[in-house]
Structures are given as C-alpha cells and as structure tokens.
Amino acid sequence: DVLEETHYTDGDYIIRQGATGDTFFIISEGQVRNDDNSDKQVKTLTKGDWFGEQALKGECFSLSTRNIRFCEPAFVRTLLCLTLRSFKQLIGGLEDVNNKQHDSDEVKAKLQAEADFFSQVSLSDFNIICTLGMGGFSRVELVQLKNDPNRSFALKVLKKRHILDTSQQGHILSERCIMMEAHSPFIIRLYRTFRDSKYLYMLLEACLGGELWTLLRDRGSFDDGTTRFYTGCVVEALAFLHSRGIIYRDLKPENIILDPRGYAKLVDFGFAKKVGLGKKTWTFCGTPEYVAPEIILNKGHDSSADCWSLGILVFELLSGSPPFSGSDPMKTYNIILRGIDMIEFPKKITKSAANLIKRLCRDNPSERLGNQKNGVKDIQKHKWFEGFNWDGLRQGTINPPFTPAVDGPLDSSNFDYFPEDTEDPPPDEESGWDLEF
Structure with missing residues (x-):
C-alpha cells in the first residue's frame, strides 16, 4: 500500500557512490548493476531483487560505495520504492502486535464454568x-x-x-x-x-435493547455525545478482532445491537474472516454503502476496510444517512470511488467529527486512521474523542446515552x-x- 513506482531508462543512476539514502528499492522491471569497472565481481540484479534494505533499519546512511544504475537499453524500467518515513508510519510498533492479551484466572474460570453448563x-x-x-x-x-x-x-x-x-x-x-x-x-x-x-x-x-438502526430511524440522527458512545463500543469490538487477525466486513447500524443497559455490541459475523496479521483477502462482500474502494477494485483488503466502514458509520449516525448512496449498488460504488472529499458534509457534523471521518475514509488504506503503527490508539486519541472515558467504557461504568425499556427476560x-x-x-x-x- 505504501510502495511507490519510479521509472528509469538505460544508464539512469539510482544511487551514486557515497550518497546517503532513506529508501528501500525492489526491482519491478529491468536489470540493475553496480557500476564499478574496477570490481570484477559486479552483481546484476533482476526482477524481484532488492537493495537499500538497511535504510529501513535506522536513520539515513551511506547506501553504497558504488554507483547503482539501470543497464538495459531502450526501455523505461520500474522500481518500487519504500521510504523510511512511510515504513515507520505504517509498520512502526509492529513488534507489539503479537503481545497477546491473556485472560485472568478469574475470567478463565468463569468461561470454563460457562462452557461446562452449556455443554x-x-x-x-x-x-x-x-x-x-x-x-x-x-x-x-x-x-x-x-x-x-x-x-x-x-x-x-x-x-x-x-x-x-x-x-x-x-x-x-x-x-x-x-x-x-x-x-x-x-x-x-x-x-x-x-x-x-x-x-x-x-x-x-x-x-433485548433492540437494534441501533431502529433507534437511529426513530430519532433521525444522533448528537456528538451519543454517536461518540456507540462509536467507542464499535472501536473496542474492532480492536479485539483486529488484534487477532480477524476482519469484520459488515459494519452498519443494523448489525449493532443494544443490551438492556444500553451498551452496544456487534452481531452477525457472516462476513467476518480470520486472515491473520498483515495479510489480505479478495472476497467481494459487504453492504454497498459501506464497502471500501479497494474491495470494489478487487485490490485485496485487510482490517483497514473496517476502518473505512467505521468512518461511514460515524457519518450515518451523525447525519441519518450514509455519505455514499446511489439508486443501485453500481451507482453507489461509482460514488464511493470518487472519494470522501467529493461529499458535502451537513452542517450538523462538527469540524472535528468531519476530520475523523475523512481520516478514516482515505482512499489509500495505509493512510487510514486505525491502520498505522499505533492501530486503534490513533482513533481513540483523535480530537473528536477528547475527554472520552475509555476505561469507563471498558468497565461498563459510564452511563449510556439511551437506556432501553426492557421489562424482563422475555x-x-x-x-x-x-x-x-x-x-x-x-x-x-x-x-x-x-x-x-
């Protein structure tokens, strides 16, 4: 997602002797060689080979004691480039992803007793x-x-x-x-x-609190505080799934249900898939208004598709309708591919909320909030969530904006x-x- 194509012709220098660099290169087309006539052990690199990987291990440094240039005549050739800055923005902190959250002995005992009962x-x-x-x-x-x-x-x-x-x-x-x-x-x-x-x-x-969609239908739209609470519940659910390499792929108000307290939970995992950390899948699925552009274009998608859908959800909860909507799915997909910047935001959506939505709905998945080195922490620390009690949400101690009327278990x-x-x-x-x- 962050690799950029650069093109060269025969004889073009990619790296000059003694130069410092911060870029890692993969050869997509053509041949590259160390241009040093005094060295008889010159190595020619071809498609799939790479150089400059040291640039991703630290700050800029001297990449080569030789010139490196393309050596095939008469054609424009291609390199895929990854800068240290892009690498750190996307991958930084990846070593922390595999730190599994271990349940306490109390939680394990409760789950075991539950399993024994239902068996x-x-x-x-x-x-x-x-x-x-x-x-x-x-x-x-x-x-x-x-x-x-x-x-x-x-x-x-x-x-x-x-x-x-x-x-x-x-x-x-x-x-x-x-x-x-x-x-x-x-x-x-x-x-x-x-x-x-x-x-x-x-x-x-x-x-038994009902679907969030029903509440939204009856109220028309939600204010910032109400939307922030339900979005916070969804963020916590997605954080749990994404940390385990699971993508949800069907986020919408109809798939968010309220418990008797008024807290929101994700339901219907028919489109969910365990793809693993850092891997993609190519299945076309989802609700048209919520589908990310890379799914429409069949480029392969990962958990970043859920970040896109989260932005659509925030927009719909605040305004009453999703930003991308056409008379049929194909028209909806075409509107999605034009991008979020082509959408006129209603005045009821505040500046900070609009900023959050646009950062979640970036066309390039690697640029989306929630899909970078800090994961969902970047969403939780966004200005729109300023002052929100995340610990209270997890512990169930904050009051929800709406308490459903539930008269017993039936x-x-x-x-x-x-x-x-x-x-x-x-x-x-x-x-x-x-x-x-």
Whole structure:
C-alpha cells in the first residue's frame, strides 16, 4: 500500500557512490548493476531483487560505495520504492502486535464454568417465545430455558438446504469459529451450536435493547455525545478482532445491537474472516454503502476496510444517512470511488467529527486512521474523542446515552414484529459438511 513506482531508462543512476539514502528499492522491471569497472565481481540484479534494505533499519546512511544504475537499453524500467518515513508510519510498533492479551484466572474460570453448563443443554431444554429478527439465511428466535424462566437467549436458526443452495457452508463455519472465541463485552456471545436434519442452530446472548438502526430511524440522527458512545463500543469490538487477525466486513447500524443497559455490541459475523496479521483477502462482500474502494477494485483488503466502514458509520449516525448512496449498488460504488472529499458534509457534523471521518475514509488504506503503527490508539486519541472515558467504557461504568425499556427476560418490544415461519424445508441428505457445527 505504501510502495511507490519510479521509472528509469538505460544508464539512469539510482544511487551514486557515497550518497546517503532513506529508501528501500525492489526491482519491478529491468536489470540493475553496480557500476564499478574496477570490481570484477559486479552483481546484476533482476526482477524481484532488492537493495537499500538497511535504510529501513535506522536513520539515513551511506547506501553504497558504488554507483547503482539501470543497464538495459531502450526501455523505461520500474522500481518500487519504500521510504523510511512511510515504513515507520505504517509498520512502526509492529513488534507489539503479537503481545497477546491473556485472560485472568478469574475470567478463565468463569468461561470454563460457562462452557461446562452449556455443554449439558440441548434444544429440547428451550421454549420459543417469539421472533426477534430475520435475515437472508436465518431467523432469530427469543427462547427461554425451561428449568430457569429468568434466563433467555437468542437462537439463530439457519436452513441447511438454503445454505447448500447458496454455497455458504464456508461462511457459516467461519462465523461459528470466530464467535466461539470472541470473548469481548462489545461482541455478542455465542454459547453453543446445535444441528438436526433440517437446521443449524446458534445459541446466542439475548440483547433485548433492540437494534441501533431502529433507534437511529426513530430519532433521525444522533448528537456528538451519543454517536461518540456507540462509536467507542464499535472501536473496542474492532480492536479485539483486529488484534487477532480477524476482519469484520459488515459494519452498519443494523448489525449493532443494544443490551438492556444500553451498551452496544456487534452481531452477525457472516462476513467476518480470520486472515491473520498483515495479510489480505479478495472476497467481494459487504453492504454497498459501506464497502471500501479497494474491495470494489478487487485490490485485496485487510482490517483497514473496517476502518473505512467505521468512518461511514460515524457519518450515518451523525447525519441519518450514509455519505455514499446511489439508486443501485453500481451507482453507489461509482460514488464511493470518487472519494470522501467529493461529499458535502451537513452542517450538523462538527469540524472535528468531519476530520475523523475523512481520516478514516482515505482512499489509500495505509493512510487510514486505525491502520498505522499505533492501530486503534490513533482513533481513540483523535480530537473528536477528547475527554472520552475509555476505561469507563471498558468497565461498563459510564452511563449510556439511551437506556432501553426492557421489562424482563422475555420482553421483545424493542424489536419489530415478524410473522411465524411456516416453511418446512427438506432435510439435508448431503455429505455431512455440518459435522463441525
């Protein structure tokens, strides 16, 4: 993302003897050699070779005791260049990324007790109360534990035949794997999965405060303080995922849900993927208004695509609608590719909020806030978050801007009404791909 192309013709000098430099070079096209006639051991470098790597280890220094220049005639040749400044801005502090956050013994004990409890329950231990939501591949039911009426959960029900017909097996198994390990207060918990001949089931934490999208729809837009709180919750969730090499890829108000206190959590990990730290993926997915330009252009994307989507989310929460929107997805994508600087910001978006949005939505992923050497700390330290109590957010001690009205564990009044599912899908007689579920 930070490499820049430079072009040379035959005989052009790249480095002159004794010069100091701060740039690392990779040969993209052509041949380069040390131009020193007195040395019979001259080495010719070709495509894929490099020189000047010492420049990335410290400050500027003498790169060569020889001249280095292109030696092929009659063609323009290409080098890829990386300066020390760009390297430090993007990579600096990478050695800290692999410092894993170890759970305390108390947390480990709690998680183990939880796992032991849920390993003993079965589908027959629950009563279905009502439907909380519907998606393209599933519906979510509010269920009650029969032997403990005060405990309720959300049961995501997926039709196996529909998953097979749309070739979503990989996404479903990835969603399960990621969510089972996502122990963050800002990500909805997955406790257990089940399966039978027709359905797959995911037993989830019940957050009965409703979708953030519903609250935004009813209010039109949020003020700075309200948006800052919900954005802070999302930043914490993304920080957890990104530190583990996971990208979310479907950030939008519909996928943010409120717990009874009013704290926000990410839900629906159907597009999430574990790619590893510093690696990219090329799957085209996401909601059109929130898709980053590198996904549209099929350049490969990583966690920086979530930083872009975070900027879109802040804009939508503050204004009531996303900045990029067309009458169909292709028109939306074309508007996105024009860039955030072509968008006129409403007056209700303050100067510091606009600055945050624009820095999150830079076209070049390497320039995005949250995707540089300090990671999400750069977002948390932005002027728009000045004075925000991050420790209080993590500890759950600050008051949310909105407290949902939730009258007990079976109250679904914060969700829209959905009719019962009357379709009876055929059983899956395939090869048993869901055995891992």
